Amino acid sequence: xxxxxYAREIxxxxxxxxxxxxxxxxxxxxxxxGVGSVIAMLAVGEGASKEALDRIRKLGSQNILISSAxxxxxxxxxNTRILMSIYGLLYEDERRIAESFPSVNRTVPVKEIRKxxxxxxxxMELRVVGTTPNWFELIQRPxxxxxxxxxxxxxxxxxVVVLTEHGVRKxxxxxxxxxxxxxxGSEYFEVIGIVQSASVIGGxxxxxxxxxxxxxxxxxxxxxxxxxxxxxxAGSETREKVELHQIIVQVDSTQNVEMTAKGIxxxxxxxxxxxxxxxxxPLTLLRQAEATKRxxxxxxxxxxxxxLLVGGIGIMNIMLASVTERTREIGIRRAIGAKKKxxxxxxxxxxxxxxxxxxxxxxxxxxxxxxxITLLAGMPTVVSAYSLVLSLGISMGVGILFGIYPAxxxxxxxxxxxxxxx
Amino acid sequence: xxxxxSSNGVAAYLNDVHKIYQMGMQEVKxxxxxxxxxxxxxxxxxxxxxxxxxxxxxxxxxxxxRPTKGTYVLNGHDVSTLDDDDLSDMRLRHLGFIFQSxxxxxxxxVEENIQLPLYYQGWDPEESAERARVLxxxxxxxDRLSHRPMELSGGQQQRVAIARALAxxxxxxxxxxxxxxxxxxxxxxxxxxxxxxxxxxxxxxxxTHERDIAEYAKHRLYMRDGLIETIES
Ligand SMILES: Nc1ncnc2c1ncn2[C@@H]1O[C@H](COP(=O)(O)OP(=O)(O)O)[C@@H](O)[C@H]1O
Ligand SMILES: [Mg+2]
Numbered sequence: 001x002x003x004x005x006y007a008r009e010i011x012x013x014x015x016x017x018x019x020x021x022x023x024x025x026x027x028x029x030x031x032x033x034g035v036g037s038v039i040a041m042l043a044v045g046e047g048a049s050k051e052a053l054d055r056i057r058k059l060g061s062q063n064i065l066i067s068s069a070x071x072x073x074x075x076x077x078x079n080t081r082i083l084m085s086i087y088g089l090l091y092e093d094e095r096r097i098a099e100s101f102p103s104v105n106r107t108v109p110v111k112e113i114r115k116x117x118x119x120x121x122x123x124m125e126l127r128v129v130g131t132t133p134n135w136f137e138l139i140q141r142p143x144x145x146x147x148x149x150x151x152x153x154x155x156x157x158x159x160v161v162v163l164t165e166h167g168v169r170k171x172x173x174x175x176x177x178x179x180x181x182x183x184x185g186s187e188y189f190e191v192i193g194i195v196q197s198a199s200v201i202g203g204x205x206x207x208x209x210x211x212x213x214x215x216x217x218x219x220x221x222x223x224x225x226x227x228x229x230x231x232x233x234a235g236s237e238t239r240e241k242v243e244l245h246q247i248i249v250q251v252d253s254t255q256n257v258e259m260t261a262k263g264i265x266x267x268x269x270x271x272x273x274x275x276x277x278x279x280x281x282p283l284t285l286l287r288q289a290e291a292t293k294r295x296x297x298x299x300x301x302x303x304x305x306x307x308l309l310v311g312g313i314g315i316m317n318i319m320l321a322s323v324t325e326r327t328r329e330i331g332i333r334r335a336i337g338a339k340k341k342x343x344x345x346x347x348x349x350x351x352x353x354x355x356x357x358x359x360x361x362x363x364x365x366x367x368x369x370x371x372x373i374t375l376l377a378g379m380p381t382v383v384s385a386y387s388l389v390l391s392l393g394i395s396m397g398v399g400i401l402f403g404i405y406p407a408x409x410x411x412x413x414x415x416x417x418x419x420x421x422x
Numbered sequence: 423x424x425x426x427x428s429s430n431g432v433a434a435y436l437n438d439v440h441k442i443y444q445m446g447m448q449e450v451k452x453x454x455x456x457x458x459x460x461x462x463x464x465x466x467x468x469x470x471x472x473x474x475x476x477x478x479x480x481x482x483x484x485x486x487x488r489p490t491k492g493t494y495v496l497n498g499h500d501v502s503t504l505d506d507d508d509l510s511d512m513r514l515r516h517l518g519f520i521f522q523s524x525x526x527x528x529x530x531x532v533e534e535n536i537q538l539p540l541y542y543q544g545w546d547p548e549e550s551a552e553r554a555r556v557l558x559x560x561x562x563x564x565d566r567l568s569h570r571p572m573e574l575s576g577g578q579q580q581r582v583a584i585a586r587a588l589a590x591x592x593x594x595x596x597x598x599x600x601x602x603x604x605x606x607x608x609x610x611x612x613x614x615x616x617x618x619x620x621x622x623x624x625x626x627x628x629x630t631h632e633r634d635i636a637e638y639a640k641h642r643l644y645m646r647d648g649l650i651e652t653i654e655s
Contacts, residue, residue, distance in 0.1 A: 008541070019529050332525045335486060336586075337514025338542050339507050416486050419525065 006349055013350035017357075027318040028358030030311025031398060035359045035391040038304035039366025039383060044373060045300060047381035049293040056289055059208075059282040062105075063138075064249040064261045066093075068242050071274035084228070087276035088242040091222075096271070097249060097264055103256040108134045110208070110246035111221045113229070117214060118183040119171040126167060128184055128214045130221025136162075136195070138250055139209050146178040146193030153192075154217040159224075161189035166197040167212040184214060187224045208248055218244075257283045308394060311358070312402035319351050319406035330410050331418025343411040344404075351403025352396055359395025363388060432495075433594050433625040434460040434483055439492035441478050441648075452478040454648035455492070460594070465620040466627045467636035470645030476629045477598065479645065483627060484519060484596045485512045497593040514542055518587030522599035524579040526571040532558065532582050533567040539590040557585035561615065577608035584615060588624075595619065597628040601635055613638045 003010065017024040059065070068088025091109070098107045111130030116123060129135070136148040144165055153160050161182055168177055173191075182189045198209045228241045249264065251257045261281045268277055323330070330343060338346075366388075370381035441453035452475045460466060460483075468476050481487045482494060485501055488509070494502045497516045501509065518539075519525075526535045533554045540550040558564045561581035563574075571579050580600060587595055597616070601609040617638050620626050628639060636642050642654040 016529065328525065329527050332527060333538070333542075334510070335484070335513065335519050335525075336539050336542060337510050337512075337517075337590075339510045341507075342542065416481055419521065 006345070009345055009349040010353060012346060013353040016350055017354060023318065024354060027315055028311075028354050028361070030314040031308065031355050031358030031395050032311075032362040032365065034304060034307035034311045034398075035362025035395050036365030036369065037307060038300070038391050038394075039363060039387050040369035040373075041300050041303070042297070042387040043366070043370035043381040043383040044379065045293070045296050046384055046387075047370070047374075047379060049289065049296065050382055051380050052289050053286065053293075056282050056286045059285075060138075060250070061254050061283045061286055062251050062257060063282055064251065064257065064264060065208075065280045065282070066247045066249065066264065066268070067278045067280070068245050069276060069278040071276045084239040084241055086241040087274065089244040089247055089277055090271075091243050093268065093271070094244065094247050096267060097247065100267060101260055101263055103251050103253075103260045105250045105252050106134045106137060108132065108138050108208075108248040108250070109218050109244050110135075110248065111218050111243070112245040113185075113221060113225050115185040115214075115225075117167075117171065119173055119177070119180065122171045122173075124170055124212075126212050126214055127210060128216060128221065128225075129209075130216055130218040130225075132218055135208075135215065138248060139198075141195040141198070141209070144194040144196055146191070148193050148195065149215060149217055154219045157217065157220050157223060159187060159189045159220060160192045160216065162193040162195060162215040163191060164195055164197040164209070164211065164213050167214065168194050170212060182214070184216075185225070189214075189216060208246070254283060257281060304391075304394075308398050312355070312398040315351060315355055315399065316402035316406060319347065319403060320409065323347065323406050323410040326410075327413060327418045327421040330413050331415050331421065334413070334415035335419060340411040344407040347407035347410050348400065348403045351406070352399035355395045355399030355402075356392070359392050362395065363391065366391065431462050432459050433462045433464070433497060434627070435493075435495040436482075437493040437495075439482065439489045439494060441475070441482060441487070442490045451648050453482070453489070456648075456650055457492075458643070458650060458653075460625060460627060462593075462625055463620070463623050464625055464641055465617070465639045466641045466643060467639035468627065468629045468643045468645060469631065469633070469636055470651070472631075474645040475648040476645050478648075480596055480598055480627070480629050483594070484517055485509045514539060515590060516593045518590065518592035518595045520580070520583050520587050520595065520597040520600045522602035524571070524576070524583045524603070526579055526582055526586075528571055531568050531570060532563060532574070535571065535582055536585045536589055538586060543590065553589060554585075557588055558582075560588075561585045575608070576604050577611055580604065580608075580612050581615065584612075584619075588619070593625060595624055595626045597626065599630055600628060601630075601632075609635070 066089060070085065070087050094107050094109045098104060109131055113128045113130070114125060115128045117126050131149070132154060133149050133151055146162070148162055149160070161184065163177070163182070168174075173180070177191050178193070180191050182191050197211045227243050228239055231238050231240055249260070251260045258281065261279055265279055269275075333343060367383060370383055373379050374381050437457050439453055439456045440451070443450040443452055456479065468479060470476050478487075482489055485496065486509075488504070489502055492502065493500060496512060499512065501512050504512065527538070530538075533551065536554040536557050537550045540553060545553075555564060555567065558567055561584055563578060563581055563585070566574060566578065571582065574582065600616070601612055604612060613635060616626055616628070620640075626639070630636055640655070644651040644653070
């Protein structure tokens with residue numbers, strides 16, 4: 001081991017550093033804060049990006065999300081005379097996608113309607129999602145009671161609804177709500193099942209499901225509510241005709257995701273005159289987030305590099321002063337028979353001990369700060385082992401890099417001159 | 423390595439040694455052809471006016487410098503052309519230094535100071551500590567081992583320096599004005615110690631400018647303008 005090989009030199013170095021405790025401490029501060037801030041910043045960055053990556057993963061790296069969106073031309077048109085804007089995904093689109101791409105496992109249509117829900121005395125507005133059994137295969141939430149939608153419901157066009165746990169709670173219902181009648185707008189539905197809600201922690205990037213949802217067969221949604229919606233924007237009412245608000249496509253493997261997304265885009269382009277849809281691929285977002293994280297790490301690395309550079313220069317400065325101050329000592333050691341390389345080693349090890357000690361203290365600070373951030377601000381932080389190993393290695397490296405010049409200066413002193421030094 | 427003509431009984435042997443310093447355009451002949459043998463077990467005093475080349479001669483004898491020209495054989499080894507590392511090794515194995523200003527390492531204890539040559543020889547710490555104790559006892563400082571130099575009187579400090587110079591059992595003990603910083607009483611003490619060491623067989627070469635100090639030596643060498651002027655035996 002290195003430590004054993006240089007035990008005597010390290011011992012000597014520690015003794016010399018302890019001789020000037022305050023000076024040694026102040027000298028290592030640069031490295032302390034350099035290392036401390038590197039670890040802390042990496043931990044915060046790692047925590048934040050882990051959270052973002054987790055959110056994107058929740059959307060499913062095998063999924064492609066296609067949403068209806070007014071084309072840009074229409075969006076910028078100020079012609080208020082348009083009585084109704086017709087845009088978005090079609091029922092046909094879902095069928096075509098499901099049939100055209102062998103890599104597609106399943107497609108999930110989503111028809112979103114906001115409706116007033118009423119159960120007994122209670123009433124609240126919620127999102128009604130017209131979909132198919134595939135929804136429940138894609139977003140697997142535990143069934144709390146009853147059952148989820150089945151193909152039969154779609155075929156028979158039964159007025160059945162599946163609620164989420166939170167929705168049920170808001171409506172002051174219990175498990176016994178199964179079989180009861182829920183009014184959605186002007187229609188009556190039989191509650192057939194309750195599933196667990198999406199977790200709220202999901203934050204701003206949406207998982208397809210929400211805390212409070214009412215799922216009904218898409219065929220029923222179409223028949224009962226139609227495709228035309230009223231939209232109130234800045235006092236004036238506009239009407240919109242949208243068949244499907246979203247189609248979620250699940251691909252058989254992540255390798256095929258991007259290719260399939262391209263294929264779908266080409267297909268939609270062929271069948272839609274306007275670009276009235278938006279395709280988003282979580283996998284691409286994931287890749288972008290990872291790239292952003294890498295950039296972030298490079299920026300952090302540079303900041304860390306600069307602070308360690310400043311710390312290193314501080315150490316070098318003090319070591320040069322120390323060499324001057326100890327010129328006589330160097331002369332004595334040389335006269336007694338110390339070789340140049342032994343003088344180099346002595347000063348180099350002293351610098352490395354200094355910077356490594358600084359690195360260790362900095363490590364403590366670097367562990368403490370993220371811990372406190374998580375504790376006080378609730379922000380997730382991740383201290384990775386590699387950041388600890390890296391900063392300790394770097395602080396030793398700083399010691400060597402900035403210790404070499406003072407050490408060689410010490411060793412190159414002429415012993416005769418050094419002995420005469422006052 | 424070249425053997426000196428009569429290596430038996432000769433601790434140091436100089437043949438036509440020159441030392442020339444280049445001061446800009448000017449050449450300073452610090453030594454202008456010195457030839458002399460220092461017998462094993464002898465005690466020499468080097469005298470001479472300031473600038474006569476005493477220190478230069480001692481530095482050469484001490485392997486702290488190399489002659490510009492000529493041969494120097496130390497303890498059977500020709501050291502005239504050795505490189506820096508080998509010169510360091512010669513100092514470590516064959517020489518002991520005593521300085522006017524003691525030159526102890528201030529932050530180290532007496533014990534650590536005495537051990538310094540052994541540290542560089544890579545001695546086992548316990549054996550080295552034991553030897554330091556023996557040497558401290560010899561110079562009468564066994565109860566001061568854990569003191570720092572600053573806590574000792576000048577005479578005591580010089581004894582520590584002598585103990586340190588003896589640690590590697592050198593062929594020659596080199597002393598540059600060893601009593602220059604001491605009062606007359608302590609001077610006598612230190613000179614008696616050196617004389618005792620010589621009587622035990624240690625070869626000593628000492629630079630001084632005081633005649634009465636030189637009287638302790640068995641031989642006296644007078645320098646002038648980089649040359650040996652006279653030798654008193
Ligand atoms: N490093 C040096 N550079 C230039 N000249 C020197 C150096 N050392 C000694 N000298 C010169 O060499 C001569 C002898 O010096 P030195 O040996 O110190 O004499 P002493 O010790 O007898 O007073 C002097 O003229 C001195 O100026
Ligand atoms: Mg002199």
